[in-house]
Amino acid sequence: MARMVCKFCAAMKPHPALVVALMLAGALSAAHAEKADRSKPLTIEADQPGTLDLVKQVVVFNGNVVVAQGTMAIRAERVEVRERADGHRSATALGSGGKPASFKQKRDGVDEFIEGVADRIEYDSRGDVVRFAGNAQVRRLRGGAAADEITGALITYDSGNETFSVQGAPVAGAASASGNGRIRVTLSPRAEKPEAGASGASAPR
DSSP, X not given: OOOEEEEEOSOOOOOGGGEEEEOOTTTTSSOOBOGGGGGSOEEEEESSOOEEETTTTEEEEEEEEEEEETTEEEEXXXXXXXXXXXXXXEEEEEOBTTBOEEEEXXXXXXXXXXXXXXXXXXXXXXXXXXXXXXXXXXXXXXXXXXXXXXEEEEEEEETTTTEEEEEOSOBTTBOOTTSSSOOEEEEOOOOOOOOTTSTTOOOOO
């Protein structure tokens, strides 16, 4: 079946007792999204027929849906995109049949990406906030390799405030990625800077 394509002009708190705010300087924090993405067109592709309500400004697509805007890409079985009166857009993506929804976006100014998967992903362009709900896993990729990783029931990626939040208790009865309601954070060592003068040292003969 031919894929359907829809193009738009782009502009596109959990309970505190259950949340750990991750202020990871130099690691997962300071993860600004690619700024150029905001000026790119928003494209939606899907395998099945979709609906476009011009009055309510709502687009719904099903079947291997791909939503792309610059370096940002959301993939899911079902995606609903809404445009608000202020011009910003929100998207809700749902996985299906054991295949989760996924999100990926380049960090601004560096060769790194933030990618994540969950049963449900909610994206809000107004604050560049992404919520991963249900069996959530978010990673920072450096040069294509995983550098840091978070798993939990609910993960919120707030690019504007440079923070990640992770909730360990199950969300709406769904089990967390670890299966027991616990959260898990794995951080890779920071790259060591060469000592002053090291580059100018002569090799031993």
